[in-house]
Amino acid sequence: MTEIFPDLIDSICIDYRIVPVPPPIYGQFIYDKEGNNIGIDSTKGTEKQKQEIVNWKRNQEIIVEEIEKDTSKLIVAFNPKIKRSSKDLKEYLEQHFKVTEVFDPKIEGDSTYTIDFKNIPLKGKFEIRDMSEFPKDRYEFWRKKYDFVFSGSVYFTGIQFDKERKFGVLDGGFSCGRHCGMGVRIYIKKVNDKWMIDKIDNTSVS
Template identity: 35%
Template sequence: MKKLTTLLFALFLIILFSSNGVHKNNLSQTSFGEEVFYEIFPYLIDSIHTDSRLSAPPPPEYFKFMDSVGINQDGFEKWKKSAQYKKWYENWQKKKDSIEQDTTKVYLTMPDSINRTEENDIKELIQHFSHQNISPHSLIESNRFSINLSKLKSNHTKVRFIYNSELPGDGKFWRNDYGIMIDASLSFTKIVFDKTKSYGVLNAGYVSAPLNGYGVRIFIKKDENGQWIIDEVKGTWIS
């Protein structure tokens, strides 16, 4: 009886530790896409964000050089040598320098979670990394996860992040004054990986106003040091 009790106890321990091992493995699999997203995020922002205040407006009289086929480049280049244009350009450079030196925080809004994939991502991933012979039957789709703003890092020192859900009212920052400068609203899809977890693809959207935004498909891969890098960014839509 004692031997049977000892045997059953040993069997219980084996099952217990085996179950814990499976659980940890599943947890690692579940969080993999999330971990890669936070690792690659600074480079994602570098690839899609620019301070809108640093985009020069059209110079005076610019549109008079437009015709049915576009801009009259010869006439515009000649006008750029005028005193009027030179004065405008000097004033713009001063304004640009002032913006670059100020400490105003620029906010980008984020969804609370990432929970969808793009329909064409599988085809695009296989095609983009065609030399890797990726099989459509062995891809790994990231799980849904809630975004933790404290984990979002950026190489842009002025950039901060805020949840879309934190904006009161309809959240349309381009027609509401929230007391902070909001430059754009971001959106992302879950990452789709190949079975070796060395190549992946996701989508991003960047919207500054109803008719001012664009989307991109971002291909990522591990470099020779095992770090995730952006391989290429391709436009998918624009408004």
């Protein structure tokens, strides 16, 4: 986990400020016989709608340019206590890497471990802070006005390994709001005695 942590943060965490708002409608709504909207006919777009699209694109470019000039660190909340995934990831490990045997540790009691993330140097613009520094109430967690650029929260589960400890899989996710975020499944492999990310699949989106 220590070796892949910087790449996990860069791959999963996002700067929500550059996520584009939905573009204006271009065209005319299409309805079925029951009055349900089933699509948009873009061949019937108006000049006014076309100009709204142009303005939308221009505004998005301006927003991205301004944010890229901002050198502030983006703060991400993280619970350093890593727990086993609530879902058995064995089949995903076998399918992705074609492994035949999966490591099944005989663990008695709590399998949670704590990652010392504060001593892991990150590469990009994100800075990780312990979840305990943030409000416990979920509403206040997202609504509070912080004196820093708060980007969201990230989590990872424990890693499921193959028997030879050459491949692994874990789940993770990033939340940028109460109804904003995504879940991912991360496949990792060992290359020249160093762990690296092989692939990341999206498992959910909000």
